[in-house]
Amino acid sequence: xxxxxxxxxxxxxxxDVLPVMPGLAALYAKxxxxxxxxxxxxxxPGRGAEDSPAxxxxxxxxxVDGLATAGLRSHLRDYQRLLHEPxxxxxxxxxxxxxxxxxxxxxxVRGDYPLPLxxxxxxxxxxxxxxxxxxxDVLDVRAWAERLRPHRRGVQLDVVAEIRTGGELAWRGVSTxxxxxxxxxxxxxxxxxxxxxxxxxxxxxxxxxxxxPPLPTGRWVLPAxxxxxxxxxxxxxxxxxxxxxxxKAFGFPRAIAHGMYTAARALAEVGPARGETYRWTxxxxxxxxxxxxxxxxxxxxxxxxxxxxxHAGRRQRHFRGEVTPL
Amino acid sequence: MAARSSTPAKxxxxxxxxxxxxxxxxxxxxxxxxxxxxxxxxLTAALEGLVARFGLQGEVLGEVVxxxxxxxxxxxxxxxxxxxxxxxxxxTPAYDMQQACATGLxxxxxxxxxxxxxxxxxxVAVGTDTISDAPIAVSDGLRRxxxxxxxxxxxxxxxxxxxxxxxxxxKPAAPGIDEPRxxxxxxxxxxxxxxxxxxxxEAQDEIAYRSHTxxxxxxDEGFFDDLVTPFRGLTRDDNLRPxxxxxxxxxxxxxxxxxxxxxxATMTAGNSTPLTDGASAVLLGTREWAAEHxxxxxxxxxxxxxxGVDFVHGRDGLLxxxxxxxPRLLARNGLTLADIDFFEIHEAFASTVLTTLAAWExxxxxxxxxxxxxPLGTVDRDKINVNxxxxxxxxPFAATGGRIIATAAKLVAQRAAETGKPxxxxxxxxxxxxxxxxxxxxxx
Numbered sequence: 001x002x003x004x005x006x007x008x009x010x011x012x013x014x015x016d017v018l019p020v021m022p023g024l025a026a027l028y029a030k031x032x033x034x035x036x037x038x039x040x041x042x043x044x045p046g047r048g049a050e051d052s053p054a055x056x057x058x059x060x061x062x063x064v065d066g067l068a069t070a071g072l073r074s075h076l077r078d079y080q081r082l083l084h085e086p087x088x089x090x091x092x093x094x095x096x097x098x099x100x101x102x103x104x105x106x107x108x109v110r111g112d113y114p115l116p117l118x119x120x121x122x123x124x125x126x127x128x129x130x131x132x133x134x135x136x137d138v139l140d141v142r143a144w145a146e147r148l149r150p151h152r153r154g155v156q157l158d159v160v161a162e163i164r165t166g167g168e169l170a171w172r173g174v175s176t177x178x179x180x181x182x183x184x185x186x187x188x189x190x191x192x193x194x195x196x197x198x199x200x201x202x203x204x205x206x207x208x209x210x211x212x213p214p215l216p217t218g219r220w221v222l223p224a225x226x227x228x229x230x231x232x233x234x235x236x237x238x239x240x241x242x243x244x245x246x247x248k249a250f251g252f253p254r255a256i257a258h259g260m261y262t263a264a265r266a267l268a269e270v271g272p273a274r275g276e277t278y279r280w281t282x283x284x285x286x287x288x289x290x291x292x293x294x295x296x297x298x299x300x301x302x303x304x305x306x307x308x309x310x311h312a313g314r315r316q317r318h319f320r321g322e323v324t325p326l
Numbered sequence: 327m328a329a330r331s332s333t334p335a336k337x338x339x340x341x342x343x344x345x346x347x348x349x350x351x352x353x354x355x356x357x358x359x360x361x362x363x364x365x366x367x368x369l370t371a372a373l374e375g376l377v378a379r380f381g382l383q384g385e386v387l388g389e390v391v392x393x394x395x396x397x398x399x400x401x402x403x404x405x406x407x408x409x410x411x412x413x414x415x416x417x418t419p420a421y422d423m424q425q426a427c428a429t430g431l432x433x434x435x436x437x438x439x440x441x442x443x444x445x446x447x448x449x450v451a452v453g454t455d456t457i458s459d460a461p462i463a464v465s466d467g468l469r470r471x472x473x474x475x476x477x478x479x480x481x482x483x484x485x486x487x488x489x490x491x492x493x494x495x496x497k498p499a500a501p502g503i504d505e506p507r508x509x510x511x512x513x514x515x516x517x518x519x520x521x522x523x524x525x526x527x528e529a530q531d532e533i534a535y536r537s538h539t540x541x542x543x544x545x546d547e548g549f550f551d552d553l554v555t556p557f558r559g560l561t562r563d564d565n566l567r568p569x570x571x572x573x574x575x576x577x578x579x580x581x582x583x584x585x586x587x588x589x590x591a592t593m594t595a596g597n598s599t600p601l602t603d604g605a606s607a608v609l610l611g612t613r614e615w616a617a618e619h620x621x622x623x624x625x626x627x628x629x630x631x632x633x634g635v636d637f638v639h640g641r642d643g644l645l646x647x648x649x650x651x652x653p654r655l656l657a658r659n660g661l662t663l664a665d666i667d668f669f670e671i672h673e674a675f676a677s678t679v680l681t682t683l684a685a686w687e688x689x690x691x692x693x694x695x696x697x698x699x700x701p702l703g704t705v706d707r708d709k710i711n712v713n714x715x716x717x718x719x720x721x722p723f724a725a726t727g728g729r730i731i732a733t734a735a736k737l738v739a740q741r742a743a744e745t746g747k748p749x750x751x752x753x754x755x756x757x758x759x760x761x762x763x764x765x766x767x768x769x770x
Contacts, residue, residue, distance in 0.1 A: 081466075212587070213587075215518045215521060215522060215586065215640065216510065216514075216518065216585075216586075217508060217510075217518075217638065217639055217640040218507070218508035218509050218510055219508070219509040219510050219514065220509055221509065223494065225492065225494055269507070269638075270639075271507075271638065295585060297640065298638075298639050298640075299639050299640055300639050300641065305639070312585030313585065
């Protein structure tokens, strides 16, 4: 790649070019091991989060160049069927997220990455499809972590992934993660005005049953195997998505749906009105337990579409976001 | 081939298409009287009853058109098969079509257009549906595996196809009545529309009560004597509750919209139409064809209009498309609501009728969604579904259009005979997919 990578804030990044796209299974094994190491480091008696050494993100971007998509026809078809996407040759934004996800994960299991992969929660995603990407296009993919910042329940950071075709930026995805129990020693003064701090978290913290959902436009009946089905296609076989027993080990009553499955399904159901290029955002709330029924409202707004999904019986919001044609 | 018109109409560019008569079998609740009957059985019975009623044995008709909504893939030529199984001449052509609950009415629109153009002199619009004998299919996963295996050249490839199967794939797939794009059932969609328009439980129960009492009176008066042929021991629609009351309807628990919030669940099994088995047929033709065959003419099939609404993202209600079609139909024919003597508004749910009426009375909706200058107007409640409708008869999807056309045609014929003045009926049928078909009949 010709473009020298910088973070959103303009800081220069080194580039670590990987020969091939890493496999998620091996990354998870590595992530689990380093999570254990990081947890052990924090478990020393008398050392609370406040006493932790300063957290810093690696200033390096991972890159895989020349990723061919021509052989992905049946994989794309399986994705389209599962997510209710039309059988187009154009790759939906959610599918590009799936393609870039192993590289993004590889950044989070680096030895110098300061936070454990296990226990990290995906709280929001913001992806822009700037140029149509078609089956057969050759992709240059790059990912890095940035903007480590305080959060009332820990620390937040963004993992950014970019996909270029023909040297031009075609897709950019920003995944925001929360690691609980960590703290930054000295919060930067501008954090109070950062976009994340301004997000309406109060609304999402409303006590159970007090939030009044809108009239639904749709209903998803998600079978127990939803997590396994998306796991098989995305490679994201995090045990909390695969079986109730595994999920219980992590404190969930049942398996939970992949957040990106639910957001990508909402994106699909916006339909052709999203156009060929669009921005697609999501903020996650209460996880969707499987099997489960989710009520959704996908409505046209001035600039594009807004969507909200909730548990009808408990009146809890699962997620919400927007799809805006670009 | 007397039925085939070879000369185009002279003078007026279009000929009159008229309703000669109709025949249906009584509609039956799911799993009851017609539990063992197939769509072909039901439709053949309705068609054969029509043939007997109008002496059409051995006759070559211009066309028999219609279909079923819940249809097995083997029934690709359902209507043609029913023609071949009837006493009509096998030289009568036929084709299948489907527009969900508007199938029967759309079939009549298709035939009358050919009649008006001079492409046919006669035809029968038909529709049938059975929920009792609904097709059950294999899951998509099993279907794909079976197809892939059947295309495979080697045993290995065949095994590979089946290796992808999951236990859940072995579960059969029952036909859904959920909207494919939203996952909401028709009842849940209508519950949202009902809540948005603020339609009360009491108003819905009143519609249901009138439907049952009107239908019971109509049966007692013998109105259906020349419109219905008994089938499998059934002589009346078995969904009819002649002894129902507002008190009884008021005791039923809501079945739709239960997750919409307190007070919003107003749709019950009493004010929603049950899934039903049945079939209907309507004989259509030119005045000349009717005269040649010594048959009466009930009404002129004047005009029709269809509409679709953007319901997927909640801009409009799933079943409100007829509210869009009717103003266009009236305007094209230089009519207003006040010119209509009978309104036949298909009661998919009681609240479908009420939201349609509310839409026509709402200035903002009429301006923003229908493109009108002001409200379309108010409909006199005593002109609506005067002989009962789907809440009482039940609603075998594709058969409903034929039931309504025959009733409306006979109503305007009777009114014109009584008053010596022309009478008009407006038919409105909502359908899945945000569709609606409407038609205008006038005494012949």
